[in-house]
Structure formats: C-alpha cells, structure tokens
Amino acid sequence: MKGLVRSILASxxxxxxxxPAAAQEKPRAEVMHWWxxxxxxxxxxxxxxxxxxxxxxxxxxxxAVGENSRAATINRMIGGKPPTAAQFNTGKQFDDLVTQGxxxxxxxxxxxxxxxxxxxxxxxxxxxxxxxxxxxPINIHGQNWIFYSKAALKKAGLSELPKTWEEMVPAMQxxxxxxxxxxxxxxxxxxxxxxxxxILLQQGGKNLYMEVYQDKNEEAVRSEGFRKAVETYGKLxxxxxxxxxxxxxxxxxxxxxxxxxxxxxxxxxVKGEFINAGKKPGVDYGCTIGLDDSMLMVGGDVFVFxxxxxxxxxxxxxxxxxxxxxxxxxVAFNLAKGSMPIxxxxxTSAFDECAQKGLKLLQSEDSQAPVFEILVSASLAGAVxxxxxxxxxxxxxxxxxxxEGFVNAFELEG
Amino acid sequence: MAAQRKRLNTATLVLLxxxxxxxxxxxxxxxxxxxxxxxxxKLLPVDxxxxxxxxxxxxxxxxxxxxxxxxVIFGVLFIGGALVLxxxxxxxxxxxxxxxxxxxxxxxxxxxxxxxxxxxxWQWLMNPGLGIQKAVRDWGxxxxxxxxxxxxDMAIYALVLAGLWQxxxxxxxxxxxxxxxxxxxxWKASRIDGIPAWRVYLFVIVPMLRxxxxxxxxxxxxxxVKAFDLVVALTNGGPGISSxxxxxxxxxxxxxxxxxxxxxxxxxxxxITVAAVLVPWIYTEYFRxxxxxxxx
Numbered sequence: 147m148k149g150l151v152r153s154i155l156a157s158x159x160x161x162x163x164x165x166p167a168a169a170q171e172k173p174r175a176e177v178m179h180w181w182x183x184x185x186x187x188x189x190x191x192x193x194x195x196x197x198x199x200x201x202x203x204x205x206x207x208x209x210a211v212g213e214n215s216r217a218a219t220i221n222r223m224i225g226g227k228p229p230t231a232a233q234f235n236t237g238k239q240f241d242d243l244v245t246q247g248x249x250x251x252x253x254x255x256x257x258x259x260x261x262x263x264x265x266x267x268x269x270x271x272x273x274x275x276x277x278x279x280x281x282x283p284i285n286i287h288g289q290n291w292i293f294y295s296k297a298a299l300k301k302a303g304l305s306e307l308p309k310t311w312e313e314m315v316p317a318m319q320x321x322x323x324x325x326x327x328x329x330x331x332x333x334x335x336x337x338x339x340x341x342x343x344x345i346l347l348q349q350g351g352k353n354l355y356m357e358v359y360q361d362k363n364e365e366a367v368r369s370e371g372f373r374k375a376v377e378t379y380g381k382l383x384x385x386x387x388x389x390x391x392x393x394x395x396x397x398x399x400x401x402x403x404x405x406x407x408x409x410x411x412x413x414x415x416v417k418g419e420f421i422n423a424g425k426k427p428g429v430d431y432g433c434t435i436g437l438d439d440s441m442l443m444v445g446g447d448v449f450v451f452x453x454x455x456x457x458x459x460x461x462x463x464x465x466x467x468x469x470x471x472x473x474x475x476x477v478a479f480n481l482a483k484g485s486m487p488i489x490x491x492x493x494t495s496a497f498d499e500c501a502q503k504g505l506k507l508l509q510s511e512d513s514q515a516p517v518f519e520i521l522v523s524a525s526l527a528g529a530v531x532x533x534x535x536x537x538x539x540x541x542x543x544x545x546x547x548x549x550e551g552f553v554n555a556f557e558l559e560g
Numbered sequence: 561m562a563a564q565r566k567r568l569n570t571a572t573l574v575l576l577x578x579x580x581x582x583x584x585x586x587x588x589x590x591x592x593x594x595x596x597x598x599x600x601x602k603l604l605p606v607d608x609x610x611x612x613x614x615x616x617x618x619x620x621x622x623x624x625x626x627x628x629x630x631x632v633i634f635g636v637l638f639i640g641g642a643l644v645l646x647x648x649x650x651x652x653x654x655x656x657x658x659x660x661x662x663x664x665x666x667x668x669x670x671x672x673x674x675x676x677x678x679x680x681x682w683q684w685l686m687n688p689g690l691g692i693q694k695a696v697r698d699w700g701x702x703x704x705x706x707x708x709x710x711x712x713d714m715a716i717y718a719l720v721l722a723g724l725w726q727x728x729x730x731x732x733x734x735x736x737x738x739x740x741x742x743x744x745x746x747w748k749a750s751r752i753d754g755i756p757a758w759r760v761y762l763f764v765i766v767p768m769l770r771x772x773x774x775x776x777x778x779x780x781x782x783x784x785v786k787a788f789d790l791v792v793a794l795t796n797g798g799p800g801i802s803s804x805x806x807x808x809x810x811x812x813x814x815x816x817x818x819x820x821x822x823x824x825x826x827x828x829x830x831x832i833t834v835a836a837v838l839v840p841w842i843y844t845e846y847f848r849x850x851x852x853x854x855x856x
Contacts, residue, residue, distance in 0.1 A: 213815050224604065242603035242818070333710075333799060389689040391710040391799040525602065528817035532623050532801060539712050539800030558617055 173462035176205040177449075178222075179233035180215035185418035189483035196475040202465050205230075223248050228452030230462050236272045236283055236446045237519035243450070244275050250451045250460075251278045255467050264489045266444065266508060272520045273448055281448035282467050284476075285485035287413050288504045289517050290344040290443040292434050293420075294409035295402045298326050299432075302408070309438040311349050311378045318385045321408045329382055330407035332398040333391035335531040338538045341382070341411045343518055346375040347443055348436040352515050359521040362556045367549055376537075376545040383541055391539070402431060413445075417484040417500060433500040435507060442507040445517030446485065529555035590831065597824035605820060614825035624826065627804040630716050634805065635784040637720045638727070642780055643773065645724060646731020651761060653732070654739045664736070668729040675726065675783075679793025682722035683709055715795045715803035719787070722794055727783065731776045738772040739765065774845045778838075785834055806830050 175197060181190045187208070194204040207229060209215035216239065219232040223243065234240045243249050256262055256279050262270050265283060273281040294307055302321040308314045318328035331337060347355045350371040357366035366372060387407070390398075399419040401407035410416065417427070425431055435442050449470065451463045469475055476487040481496060486504050494505050507513040519527060533551035537543045597615070600608045618624050649667055653660055670678065685691045688707035696704040708718035742765060750760045766773075788807040791797055797804040806826060813823035 217815055220603065239818075246604060334796065335798075387689075388707060388710060389687060392683075392796050523602075524816065524818040525813075525822070528812065528819070529621075532621075535798070535800045536622070539798065539802065554620075558620055 172201060172203045173458060173465055174203045174205055175230040175462040175466045176207055177231050177233075177466070178207045178209065178215060178219050178229045180209055180212045181233075182208050182210045183418075184422070185415075185482060185484065189479050192478040192482055193470055193475060196472070196478070197466060197469045200465060200469045202462060202469075223452050228454060230454075230459055231449045231451050231466055234281065234448050234450055235519055236269060236281075236448050237517070238523050239519075240281065240448075240450050241275070241523075244280050248453055249280050250453045250463065251280055252282060252451060252467060253278045255464060259468065259471060261471060261489075264491045266488075266490075266514065267511060268444065268514065268516050268520075269446065269488065272516060281450045282470065283446055283448045283488045284470050285446045285480050285483060285488055286444050286504075286508065287415065287446050287485045288435060288442045289340060289413040289445055290347060290411065290436050290441070291414055291416065291500070292344075292409055292411050292437060293399070293402060293416055294432050294434075295405045295407065296430060296432055297405040298402075298408045301405075302326060307409070307432065307434060307437065311345060311437065314437065315378065315381050318382070318408065322385065327385075327387040327401060327407040328409070329385040330398045330401040330410040331386050331390050332393040332395050333386070333539070334394070335535040337395060337398075337412070339518070339531050339534045340413070342375070342379050342534050342538075344411050344436060344443065345379050346372070347441055347515055348438070349375045349378060352441060352512075355515055356521075358552075359518055362522075362526075364553055364556065367552045367556070373545055373549065376548050380537070380543075380545060380548075383538060414484050414486075414500065414504065417498070421484075427498050427500050433503070435503055439503055439507070440513065442504055442514045443517050444508070444514050445519060446488070523559070526555065526559040529559045593824045593831075594828050596820060597828045599821055601820040601824075603818040603820070610821075614821045615829075617822055618825045618829065623801050623804060624806075624809055626801050627806045627809045630804060631784065631787075631806050633716055634720055634723070634787065635781070637717075638723045638784060639777060639780045641720065641724045642727045642731050643776060645728040646776070647735050647766075649728065649732040650735035650739055653736055664733070667732050670726045670728075671730045673726065675787075675790040676793045678722050678726045679790045682718065682725070683794050686710070686718055709795050710799060712799040712802040715799060719790060719794060719803055719805075723783070723787075723790060726790075727780060730779070734772050734776050735769060738769040742768060770845075774842075778842065781834075781838060785830065 177190075177193075179190060181187055190206070190208075194206060197204045209218050212235070216232075216234060219229065219234075220243070222228055223232075228248070240249065262279070266286070269283045269286065270279065273279055273283050292307070298321065299305075299307065302317075302324040304317055304320060308317050321328040331341060343355075346358070350358075354366055354369065354371045357363045358372065387401075395412055395416070396419050398407075398410060399412070399416050402410055403420065403423045403425060417433075420427070420431055427433060449467075451467065454460065454463070470479075471489070473489065473492045476489055476492050477494075477496065480487045484501075486497070486501055486508065487494065490508070494502070497505065518530075522530065530552065533548060533555055536551065537548040596605050598609055598611065599606055600610045600613070653664060653667075657663065673681075686693070686707055686709040688694065688710060691706070693704060693706040696706070708714040708721070746764060747760070750757075750764070786807055787805050788811060791803060791805050791808050795803040797808050807830075810823045810826045810830070813819035813826065817823075
C-alpha cells in the first residue's frame with residue numbers, strides 16, 4: 147500500500163517536472179469566452195483549430211453565461227493575472243476597463259492588416275475609444291430578425307407575412323382566431339426589449355431610433371413616431387400565450403418549430419435551433435429583417451486583449467488576432483455560429499438565404515443601425531429594460547406610462 | 561489566580577488571528593461596501609465621491625420600491641406561515657402517530673433541496689402549459705386556475721408557497737425536538753385539571769418553546785433577506801418586475817448592469833433595515849434573559 151502511494155506520488159512529481167518544458171516553445175493563448183452551447187462550442191473550436199494550425203497553443207477557458215464569464219475576466223484583470231484574450235459583446239461593456247488602462251490598443255495590428263477598411267464603420271467605431279481600436283470585432287449578429295412558421299401562416303389563411311406593423315396586428319388576430327399563438331415571445335426583459343426596439347426601428351425609422359438611443363433626446367421620446375411604436379407594442383400584449391413569462395428564447399423558438407406559434411422576433415442565433423430540428427429556411431420557416439428587409443440592426447461579439455508586459459504573451463495576442471480575423475477562419479467560424487463575417491471581402495456563397503439577406507444590407511451604412519447595447523450604457527440599458535418590461539406585463543399600463551418611464555430613465559441614468 | 565490569567569492570555573493570543581480574520585472579512589467588507597456606496601463606481605470601484613447621489617437614484621427607482629414591498633409581503637407570510645405550519649406538523653407527529661419516522665423524513669426532505677431546485681420544481685408545477693393547472697383542466701375542470709408564477713398579481717405568493725414547502729419541515733423538526741423535551745408531568749397535571757389539549761399547547765407549551773421559536777424566526781428571516789436563488793429559479797423577478805426582491809436588485813446591478821455604486825447603496829439600505837428590525841429584538845430575546853438568569 148505504502149509502496150503504491152509512493153510510486154503514484156513519484157510519477158506525479160515527474161509529470162509536473164516534465165510538463166512545462168513542452169509547452170514553452172509555442173505561443174500559448176488562454177482565451178476566455180462564454181460559448182458553451184452545442185453550436186457555439188463548434189464555432190469556437192474552428193478558431194482553436196486555426197490557431198493551433200498557425201503554430202500556437204490554444205488554452206480554452208469557457209464559462210457558461212456571458213455575465214459570469216465577463217465577471218471572471220474582470221476579476222482576473224484586476225487581480226493582475228489576465229487571460230491572453232477575452233470575449234465581450236460589441237458595445238460599452240468594456241468601457242471602464244479601457245479607462246483604467248487595462249486593455250491593449252490594437253490599432254497597430256489593424257493598420258498592418260488593413261482591417262478597418264473591410265469592416266462596417268459602425269462596428270469599428272463601437273470597438274474604438276477616441277479613435278483607437280481596443281477590441282477586435284469577429285462577427286455580426288443581426289438582432290431584428292423575424293422568423294415565422296410557414297405552416298402556421300397557412301393555417302391562419304395568410305399567403306405571406308405583412309410588410310408593416312399596421313397590417314401585422316390584424317394578421318396576428320387572424321392567427322389567434324385560428325387557435326395559434328400569434329407571437330412567440332419569451333417574457334424575459336431583454337427579449338421584450340428586443341421586440342420593442344425592432345418595432346421602433348421599423349415603424350419610427352433609423353433617425354428616430356438614433357435620436358432616442360444615441361442622443362437620449364427627450365423630444366424624440368415624446369414624438370408622435372415613438373408613441374406609435376409604443377401603441378403597436380401595446381397591442382401585441384394580447385398576442386402571446388400564457389406560458390410566455392420567463393421563458394428562454396430557445397424554448398420559445400420550439401413553438402415555431404412545432405408550428406404552434408406564428409412568429410418570433412430575435413437575433414440570428416435562432417437559426418441554430420432550426421438547424422438542430424432539421425428545419426429548412428424558405429421551406430419550413432421564413433425569415434425577414436424587420437418586416438420589409440430594409441434595415442438591419444447590427445451587433446456582435448468582440449475579443450479584447452488585456453495589457454500584458456510579457457513579450458511571449460504579446461506575440462500570442464498578435465497571432466491570435468491575426469488568426470481570428472483571417473478570411474478562412476471568418477468563414478468557418480461564422481458558418482458554425484449562424485452569424486455573418488465581420489469582413490466584407492470574404493467569399494459568402496456558403497451562407498444560407500437568411501444570411502444572404504443580411505449580407506446585402508451590410509453593404510451600405512444606410513441600411514444598418516447599431517444595436518441598443520452599442521448606444522447605451524449598461525446601467526441605462528437596465529433602466530430601460532425595467533420600463534419596457536413593466537409596460538409589457540401590465541395590461542392596464544398606457545403608452546404615456548412608458549413614455550414617461552423613458553424620460554425618467556434618461557434623466558436618472560443618461 | 562495568576563495561573564488562570566496566564567491561561568486566559570494564551571487563549572486570547574491563540575484566538576487573535578481568528579478575530580483579525582472575522583474583523584477583516586465581515587466588518588471590513590461591510591465598511592468597504594458602505595464606502596463604495598458613496599462613490600460614482602460603475603464597473604469597477606473608483607474613489608470619486610458623490611455624496612448621497614446613489615441613494616437618491618435608489619429611492620427614485622420603482623423597481624427598488626417594488627422589491628422592498630415584496631420583501632415585506634414575502635417576509636411576513638413566509639415566516640408566519642412556516643411557523644404555524646411547522647408547529648402544527650410537529651404537534652401532529654407528537655401524537656405518537658404510526659410511521660412517524662417516515663413522515664418526519666418526508667416533511668423534512670424539502671429542506672435538503674436547494675432553493676434553486678425548489679424554485680424549478682414549483683415553476684414547472686405552476687407552468688400553465690405542463691403543470692397542475694393543465695392536469696386538472698384535462699380532468700375536466702376547465703375553469704381551474706393555478707398559474708401563479710406567470711400571473712403578475714400572484715407571482716409573489718408563488719414564491720411564498722414554494723418557500724413554505726421548503727422551510728416548514730425545518731420548523732417542524734425544531735418544534736418536535738422541543739415538544740419531546742416537554743416534561744410528561746405537565747401533561748399529567750393538565751389532564752388531572754381537565755384542561756383541553758389545545759389550551760395546553762397554546763398557553764403552556766408554546767411559551768415554553770420560545771427559545772426554539774426565536775431560533776426558527778432568525779433562520780427564516782435570514783432566508784428572506786437573502787432570497788435570490790428562489791426568485792431567479794421560479795419567476796426571475798417577473799412577470800415584469802412584479803416579484804422582484806432586494807437581493808436580486810443588488811445582484812443585477814452588481815454584475816449585469818455595471819452599477820456597483822447603486823448596488824452597494826441598496827445593500828447598505830438592506831443592512832440598515834435588517835439591523836433596525838432584528839437587532840433590538842434578538843438583543844431582548846437572548847441577552848435580557850441571560851442577564852436576569854445571572855449566567856454568562
């Protein structure tokens with residue numbers, strides 16, 4: 147017994163002594179992210195493979211749920227043991243880290259690779275602070291997609307999905323009369339807000355949307371256009387099923403897959419669910435951007451590179467950034483992720499017909515608007531979520547309540 | 561005398577590191593939290609002092625006032641309900657019923673489950689699509705309504721119900737231990753005097769169980785203040801913000817909303833509220849009696 151223990155200890159000691167020597171040679175990159183679901187981990191694996199092939203060693207640190215992963219990243223950066231790279235959403239999440247000087251600017255890499263010329267200007271701006279790039283955008287997610295079940299539409303006697311919200315409300319009533327749930331919505335604040343923002347962008351137009359969220363303009367909130375969007379949104383409160391409150395987005399998509407519900411407003415990550423269920427775009431389900439394919443709400447993911455003095459780690463960061471943004475890795479990653487490549491100059495013929503619609507709108511700055519998270523701070527976003535969810539869940543709340551709530555939130559958090 | 565004092569000193573010396581840890585870990589972090597609540601901290605703590613601005617934001621927020629109201633509703637119903645239910649269960653078991661061991665385990669079992677599991681179970685039970693409501697409606701009672709978790713007027717009571725299910729067993733176990741400790745002579749005496757059993761329970765036994773009741777209230781009150789996991793698993797504060805609780809408000813602002821200043825202000829208000837309510841009461845319950853008795 148004693149001999150056995152001793153030999154185990156001895157072999158463990160040898161193992162520890164030998165291990166580091168082998169790993170020293172290649173640039174090791176520890177990457178923190180929150181892509182843990184089936185489709186997501188397949189996507190991040192394409193990056194890992196590409197990095198390993200490029201001569202590095204990928205060390206994967208995945209933490210489920212974005213908030214947890216970001217909290218872990220921030221703790222480690224403050225604690226002085228940052229990872230080589232860490233995932234954030236495009237937007238203001240890493241503002242404070244930039245202000246505190248914890249993140250490495252990557253303008254030099256961007257210049258060398260000519261990245262700024264091939265990326266959408268709005269996303270370059272979202273990754274930059276004072277004109278310098280601090281984060282590497284790696285994909286584009288459209289967030290104002292409407293997915294609909296073709297079978298449900300047929301059952302309600304509709305030949306196609308209406309192109310405006312004015313026609314949409316009566317069409318939804320028809321679905322309801324046919325015994326369907328017209329609107330598949332997961333009653334979580336961020337999903338309720340996503341639906342409202344899609345309506346605001348479609349009905350109010352990009353100008354109003356930007357005035358509200360970028361300029362935090364009180365007059366824009368009190369305008370006729372904003373009120374109309376709120377009224378439309380209010381009418382949709384009767385179009386959901388009683389099981390809606392608290393439901394996750396993927397359980398909600400399941401209603402569409404089973405053809406029990408008409409449509410769902412969501413980001414393009416929904417496609418992964420359809421693919422898993424063996425449903426085909428254009429055959430089983432349809433997709434439109436907004437309702438009329440005219441304006442894409444763009445957001446996505448970025449990686450930031452913490453400031454590290456170790457030259458070996460810097461080399462790993464350089465190699466990692468160049469690998470992630472390379473044309474091949476972009477196509478492979480985004481195909482698996484359901485998103486669109488951040489580069490305009492890659493071959494996109496392999497993407498499905500929904501993604502093609504998005505890619506078309508990405509060609510011009512006029513047909514895209516940034517997502518809410520890029521425009522407002524996390525605390526204002528939270529306050530706006532509170533206002534929207536109170537309106538949505540209280541059938542007796544009037545449009546005035548919501549408008550006043552917005553004004554209040556802007557005053558307190560703006 | 562001298563030997564005793566020396567021993568005392570060694571004991572104090574040995575305990576010093578622990579006192580240091582306790583002070584740093586509990587009192588120190590508490591003070592730090594209060595300090596941050598007076599700064600403009602967002603994602604990271606900063607030293608930019610803004611006076612009571614975070615508190616103004618806090619009390620201007622509808623969500624905070626709703627969570628505080630909910631904490632009161634939940635606290636009163638949960639503590640009161642668990643005490644009454646737990647006591648009644650203990651009395652029933654104390655009648656030397658058959659299968660007492662089995663029943664005791666059954667009633668105590670929910671307490672072995674975390675609030676997360678409790679919340680999930682009740683979320684399913686109260687889900688209109690697959691829970692009790694659907695089952696009963698399928699039996700033919702089509703007007704039956706039990707979708708509390710998704711009803712904004714009932715969601716807070718859904719939390720109370722799940723909480724009661726979980727905690728009553730613990731109160732029962734405590735009370736049962738107390739009942740078993742009651743002297744047989746008291747029962748004999750009351751029987752000779754011809755006093756009905758319920759009066760003995762209410763006017764003789766309950767006052768005797770007072771220390772146990774205090775313990776139970778303290779334990780239950782702690783779970784009210786820190787109620788977070790149950791809320792997240794059962795309603796996630798919804799529909800809307802109708803079943804939000806202070807602890808969830810703090811967590812949301814601390815992590816998702818990058819509002820450390822506001823979150824610490826809310827935590828400070830919670831601390832003060834709890835201290836204002838509980839400390840005087842616990843003080844009178846524990847220490848006054850101790851001093852009268854002359855021990856310690």
